[in-house]
Amino acid sequence: MGIVSPGFQGKPRSAAVTLPPGQYLTEDFPVLSAGPTPRIQLDQWEFVITTEAGVKHRWSWAELLELPSETPTVDLHCVTKWSKLGTTWRGVALDSLFEQVDTAADFALAHSYGGYTTNLPLEDLLDGQAWLVYEYEGEELGAEHGGPVRLLVPHLYLWKSAKWVNGIQLLVQDEPGFWESAGYHDYGDPWREQRYQGD
Amino acid sequence: MARAAVPGRLTGRLAWRTARLVEAREETPTARTLVLDVSGWPGHLPGQHVDVRLTAEDGYSTQRSYSIASAAQGDRIELTVQRVPAGEVSPYLVEGLSPGYPVELRGPVGGWFVWRTTDTAPVLLVAGGSGIVPLMAMVRARRAAGSRVPFRLIYSARTKNDVFYAEELRKRVRDDAGLDVAYVFTREEHGRRINVNDISTAGWPADFQPDCFVCGPTGFVETVADILVALGNEPRRVKTERFGPTGA
């Protein structure tokens, strides 16, 4: 147990929800980004998977919408400590995109418009664990929350769910992304409280 | 946005440390600065924050992030906390924590929203409300280092009474060559929200390639960052930190 700060009581506890360590529940949807919000034209949007052999697989906005969509309802955990439960999204499981991709890579580096990157093990993007999403709670995904399309990998801290995503680069060796280069954890499992390098 | 924001990654675990309140200074009726003694504090860069963990008698604990307001100076760090109505942590930090009481914290955290005294580009700081805190650390670090890098600060607050560090800012402007401060009040008579005019008059021309730091509530940061990009600043030179909740 931590050191008690005298007189601190905290919110009334409800036993009903269990959150990852150090997280608190919020009803809003706060925003974490390192810079200005990029505005992207849909007719110019594209998503590219580049394999370790340099092979590129591309999808335009229209092609993305043609893929089968899913509506996952998931909990979000942000490294800035808030968690938001039961959010519903619409998008395409990365499994559908990877059907056509031939790779032996173990790692992925997601790239975004604006230059943001984040690294994840490839296996965390597959088997129904990750989506490219374009709707939030039944509405078009707003630019401040990563629209037109963001990555959604809800079992990891939210910075791994790259906003304004435009590609995934497959790598044989792990390479730190933007926040990871600035001291944040390479994997980022909220249940193990992997916020920073060394956690 | 460069991938390697910080050369050399942090290694080793960021340990929880016990900090003790040494003294507190009232900044406004709803905000105060906490002077904390953290033994073995490794130092920090202006713009970085700490994670604060509070634990109750029954073992329940919760964490929040707070920017460091002070320039690096031994084992002392200062945080300035705005009381958020019905908040879980901020009312305790503003009203409950007394001198000698412990809080746990770890840090410094964040390697992107930082200004280094070796940086030479002109700097524009744009603060909304408590977003002034990490920007004040930059103003203080500039002074401590005797830096002559030209700084401009645009500070949006509700009213004159909501300005943090008011007296010190007056002194800094008087004594620190190359520092200018402009205010925008949202709730005074003729109050209004920050606009493109404020930023083009009190900021730098984009040609000067200033390093811009914008901090405050989400809506404020979105507005200001959009304006800076529209005025021709390169997005990668516009660094943002969003504190508050979002209405959107």
Ligand SMILES: Cc1cc2nc3c(=O)[nH]c(=O)nc-3n(C[C@H](O)[C@H](O)[C@H](O)COP(=O)(O)OP(=O)(O)OC[C@H]3O[C@@H](n4cnc5c(N)ncnc54)[C@H](O)[C@@H]3O)c2cc1C
């Ligand atoms: C990197 C970073 C640095 C920060 N630095 C500072 C700092 O230097 N000084 C500072 O005072 N705060 C700072 N914050 C905000 C701080 O972490 C807390 O979010 C804030 O103190 C509210 O916590 P709380 O427990 O009192 O409120 P909570 O119990 O978390 O929230 C209670 C209610 O208030 C709303 N709320 C939360 N935050 C705000 C806000 N800022 N304004 C209005 N309403 C709000 C919530 O949506 C909720 O409805 C920082 C946040 C981040 C992410």
